[in-house]
Amino acid sequence: MITVDWKPNRFSPVPIQKQIEQFIKEKIVNGEWTIGTKLPSQRALAQAFDVNRSTVVAALDELTAAGLLAGNTGGGTRVINTTWSLLASVSPTNWNANVELGIHPPNLPTIQEINHAEFRSGIIRLGTGELSPSLLPASEQMQQLFARQAARPIPLGYQEAKGDSFLREQIVQRLKKEGIATSPDSVLIVSGALQALQLIAIGLLKKGSTVLLENPSYLHSLHVFQSAGMKLQGVPMDPDGLQAELLPAYQKQFKGAILYSIPTFHNPTGNVMPAKRREELLRVCDEQSLPIIEDDVYRDLWLDERPPCPIKAGDKNGNVLYLGSMSKSVSPGLRIGWLVGPQPVIERLADIKMQIDYGASSLSQWAAGEWIASGAYDQRLAVIREQLRVRRACMLNALERNCRDLASWDYPTGGFYVWLRMHEAIPMKTLFDRALSAGILLNPGHLYDRQEFGALRLSYAYASLEELQQGIAALADIIRSLGATGRT
Amino acid sequence: MITVDWKPNRFSPVPIQKQIEQFIKEKIVNGEWTIGTKLPSQRALAQAFDVNRSTVVAALDELTAAGLLAGNTGGGTRVINTTWSLLASVSPTNWNANVELGIHPPNLPTIQEINHAEFRSGIIRLGTGELSPSLLPASEQMQQLFARQAARPIPLGYQEAKGDSFLREQIVQRLKKEGIATSPDSVLIVSGALQALQLIAIGLLKKGSTVLLENPSYLHSLHVFQSAGMKLQGVPMDPDGLQAELLPAYQKQFKGAILYSIPTFHNPTGNVMPAKRREELLRVCDEQSLPIIEDDVYRDLWLDERPPCPIKAGDKNGNVLYLGSMSKSVSPGLRIGWLVGPQPVIERLADIKMQIDYGASSLSQWAAGEWIASGAYDQRLAVIREQLRVRRACMLNALERNCRDLASWDYPTGGFYVWLRMHEAIPMKTLFDRALSAGILLNPGHLYDRQEFGALRLSYAYASLEELQQGIAALADIIRSLGATGRT
Known part of the structure; x- marks a missing residue:
């Protein structure tokens, strides 16, 4: 369904109804509303234009008479001709069939x-x-960040596949304080944690794989794994979070390829997995050869006391892929997150990221690096x-x-x-x-x-x-x- | 293959060989180099570490004796144990099998x-x-952009699905000068033109579809359509570009779902399609109901005279999806491009973009808008x-x-x-x-x-x-x- 973001001008000498006809005609002439495009309901149009429904009906009738629109009972009004297709016998693309075709499903x-x-x-x-x-930080704070004579120039070219090395170094330093030992080689900068999941879905998992996860989980509201041909399988939670002791049975039945967990300030329940459960979860997953995606984007938002160390901090076998982000803690608009894991995995995913969008905005990466290094983040x-x-x-x-x-x-x-x-x-x-x-x-x-x-x-x-x-x-x-x- | 970006410290009292052993051990202990990870060749390591090959061999021998590495004839050296898996009987994930699994192929x-x-x-x-x-613009220029008291604050939250409305308005104004009539409703901001192709691939085309394109074409160097299950079919070029008169025959044989073309300063040939061929191509595609992706990212880089109007300028039926970008003309690091097309198509792709990465960096979008509006772009x-x-x-x-x-x-x-x-x-x-x-x-x-x-x-x-x-x-x-x- 298309949206309309325009209102007739009440001070114009052109009658309101004519303005509306003109507006719709222009959309059709420009090819913005192609043949097959379904218009919003008369009620919705009246609301959008801020006019009486009768005015909308009159305008649509006019355009219907001109052969541009057609209405049917129940199905609403559609574009059936362009001014050009009336003149020439061309067959314009029915995009509205196409938008149903694609592989990727629409949002729920x-x-x-x-x-x-x-x-x-x-x-x-x-x-x-x-x-x-x-x-969110005030616009001025961001401006000041840029205004200050930064030692590092703002990079405006393409970046290394893994992302800005200064930012990766800053992230490594921060993770060290959380008990995670890694190096910039094993860190990939992504355009938000969601993109990290996207990369894992298309880069590491076979079609038909099963992703185990907490039930409920934020991940159920997304299509990121499903659209790549994977299934989600929830595992029950108790007040300590995902019930690790159930995993062997779930593995037997569902043969999960990977486990997705938000152990800290879980989305949607707000739960925090205690240290003991984390250890148990890691041990069970190690035993089951089940790799873990630890989504830790809320970690910095503790309100009473610091949460237990990340699962990744105890991971000596490289079984955990760790996700962080600045979206929840500073600015979603920056679109900066990170993925930490074994180096071959990071390099594989960096290669795919280069194929998908040639890396995250270098402006955002620069700002994120400065934001952390300057202390503004804390x-x-x-x-x-x-x-x-x-x-x-x-x-x-x-x-x-x-x-x-x-x-x-x-x-x-x-x-x-x-x-x-x-x-x-x-x-x-x-x-x-x-x-x-x-x-x-x-x-x-x-x-x-x-x-x-x-x-x-x-x-x-x-x-x-x-x-x-x-x-x-x-x-x-x-x-x-x-x-x-x-x-x- | 993993890369190594570290050198031993020649001023350290620790012998070079020990430093190398320590470096590799740490990678293994941290889980950065997991079991199965293939090390670079001895020659490559010697080059990376800036040491003699004999030093590398000695260090690898030491780690092999410790049970961490194993070499085989021809296959190079691999990690076979972690210090932890030697102690405990856990089975760490073989990520190196996983990195072969994913749907998305590695780069060529x-x-x-x-x-x-x-x-x-x-x-x-x-x-x-x-x-x-x-x-590229000097870092100072970008700093000045931020320093100047801009009327618009820098948005740091999530953006509208189609992208920053000020930037979309700027793009509409620019396109008007090129003969393209559209409105911000029909413009989608993307993280570079490559992402636009990605969205079209997963949002508009059926698996198994064929994409017709110039031969040669930049698109052959990418996997963007193939990784979504589509085929590419080249169409010959002559000095005027893609041979439009061949399309009916190609359509008969290959039933293309869409045509991809770079009519202006073609990549890789540098060709410019004259106005007449553009008209012919549009006409033939209209007749064949074959939609066109017009990739026009080089347009602003004319060196002798302005190129002919975009194909999109003549498109009265909404058959053309038009791609532009700032990557080739100002800064690839911004990661800002745009897609112009029928509104239902734009809204479908905007919905998918929200699912993939929640939109482009708002910092980049803001900067791009200011860059154009201030005249700095021109x-x-x-x-x-x-x-x-x-x-x-x-x-x-x-x-x-x-x-x-x-x-x-x-x-x-x-x-x-x-x-x-x-x-x-x-x-x-x-x-x-x-x-x-x-x-x-x-x-x-x-x-x-x-x-x-x-x-x-x-x-x-x-x-x-x-x-x-x-x-x-x-x-x-x-x-x-x-x-x-x-x-x-």
């Missing part, structure tokens, strides 16, 4: 809805897993932690006041998330839609576990304090309206 | 060799298709054109002096390339190797046409004037030494 419908709704003004985003704009983290603590308290408070009888949740010691488990299953799609109508955007649990219809991923990272309070109060009302009876 | 061997050789110091890169570092182009003219003259001069009897070539009116066609076929692999030994890196023609063993892609964009002269003289000598007899 709920995710697409979320992606669109995010740009609505005034929407309260109760589940968004990213830092609020108010928590200063920033201190600020963000302070603010996240306030936000966490605010959300837990609002939950306590409004939802104690409806749901349960755990106290998150870091990261962004509260995993809200309803006492009773409720119709999730209805909850999502009603909340959206009320201006509240939710991340339903089934995004992270297809079988989960009684949970929501809440995040205290994005919405403002006021929105958090207001949003959770309204959410509780909607849940009640759906028939959930309070328990005491 | 010649491309891998080129990628590695590019970082050798002192190498003369006669075929490199990128601007010389001396042609100023920079003027400087680059001036320098490329000088470089072109220098290369053509050197060719005239050294190669007239060995090969023929056309005068390039823009872009980077001279397509050198040998009068006689010569053993290309030997030429490549001998040139490399002589410190000259070549891009052999078979990278762009598997059947082509008598051509080289030369580029006047990368090597310095001195290197161009020296390199071409040496190249001519090597070609002669391979038995090519001069023709008169």
Whole structure:
């Protein structure tokens, strides 16, 4: 479905209806709306243009009469001719058939809805897993970084396949403090941790492979492995995280090629795997020859005390591929993450990265390196932690006041998330839609576990304090309206 | 094959051989070199460490005696145990089996060799298709861009799926001057034009589809379509470019799903398709319902006169997907390109891009937008054109002096390339190797046409004037030494 981002000019002498006809005609003439393109509904167009629906109907009727559009009952209005195809007997490409063809599936419908709704003004985003704009560094801070006479010039050419060596060195130094011994040779800079997963999917795994992972898991909301022909298989969690002792049985049945885990401030549950479980998990995986992807992008966002060392810190056999990122801790816009692992793996994936996009932005890599080296990264983290603590308290408070009888949740010691488990299953799609109508955007649990219809991923990272309070109060009302009876 | 980027410290009291043993042990202990990892050859290690081969042999013998390494005749030395696997009976992952498994093929061997050789110091890169570092904007210029009080703050959060709207608006304005009418809704910002191809491959084409393209073509040197399960089928060129009149026959036989063309300053031949052929190509493709990918990344690098309007400018049916980039004209490190096409196609590909890497670096997008809006882009182009003219003259001069009897070539009116066609076929692999030994890196023609063993892609964009002269003289000598007899 196409989106429309234009409004008629009310001060123009040209009648509104004519302006709308002109706008649509131009889209068709320019080849932006090709034959087969389905227009938004009359209601949606009226809303987008900010006019009465009757004006839209009149404009569409005009264009239909001109042979450009055709409407059918139920199916909406489509482009059926271009001004040119009416003149000449050419057969333009039916792109709308093509967009259904590709190998890569579209995002899950709920995710697409979320992606669109995010740009609505005034929407309260109760589940968004990213830092609020108010928590991002000020534009001036970034400008200062560039303004300061940096010893290193900004590289503007292509970079080494593994990425900027200064940045890799900075990352190695930081990882050392977390107990991970590695060298820049074994670090690959990626355009965010998501790209690391993409590279692993297409670079290391056979088609048909199974990826074991926590259930629920953030990874269930993505297509990164599935679109490369792999299957996901969830493994149950307990309060200490993934149940390592179940792995041998799962391996027997599913023959996983790799295990994906977020042991620290797990997405979506907020769980932290204790040191003992980490050791057990590593030992079991070593015994099973099951390599691990350790997604550790939330590590720096501890709020009460430092989390246990990464699993990678205990990895003496190179069984762990370790992922980090600046997206959750400083700026998602930088698109900078890193992948640490055995050197042959890193070199293989670097070669593929070069084939996919010739490496990450050198501007971003430079800025990330300076950001860490100058100490700005750690200063920033201190600020963000302070603010996240306030936000966490605010959300837990609002939950306590409004939802104690409806749901349960755990106290998150870091990261962004509260995993809200309803006492009773409720119709999730209805909850999502009603909340959206009320201006509240939710991340339903089934995004992270297809079988989960009684949970929501809440995040205290994005919405403002006021929105958090207001949003959770309204959410509780909607849940009640759906028939959930309070328990005491 | 892993690379080694470390040298022993000659001023250390620790003997060189011990340092080498220590270095290798550490790689193994950290899990960077896992079991199965193949070490570089003794000769390569000696070169990397800058020591005698006997020292390397002694160190490897020591580690072999310790049970960590094993050598076999011919196969080189491999890691067979980790210090830990010797102690415990765990079975570490054999990553080296995994790196062979993935779906995505490694780069072509010649491309891998080129990628590695590019970082050798002192190498003369006669075929490199990128601007010389001396042609890139100075670091200060980029700093000034950030320092100036820009009206727009630098966005540090995630961006809209289609990319920064200010940058898209700038691109629309520029394209208007080239005769392309579009709107920001129909523009997708990508991390370089290569990523646009990647998105088209996985987002619009069915597995097993055939992509028609010029023969030779840059695209033959990539795996972007093949790794997504598509086939490439070359169509012959004449001096006016792709022979449009052959397309109906090719379509009948190969049923191409899409046509890829570089009509302006073609890579690798440097050809420019005249306006008339462009019209014919568009007409034939319209008739055949064959959509076109127009790769126009060299457009701004005209050296004598402006090239004809893009094919997209004549496209009234939305049959053309148009690619542009800043990589060839300003800075490859920015990783900023754009894709222009029908809105439903753009929205489908934007959705996939969000799934792959959550969009291009917002820092790069911001800088690219400012770069264009401030006029710095056009100023920079003027400087680059001036320098490329000088470089072109220098290369053509050197060719005239050294190669007239060995090969023929056309005068390039823009872009980077001279397509050198040998009068006689010569053993290309030997030429490549001998040139490399002589410190000259070549891009052999078979990278762009598997059947082509008598051509080289030369580029006047990368090597310095001195290197161009020296390199071409040496190249001519090597070609002669391979038995090519001069023709008169």
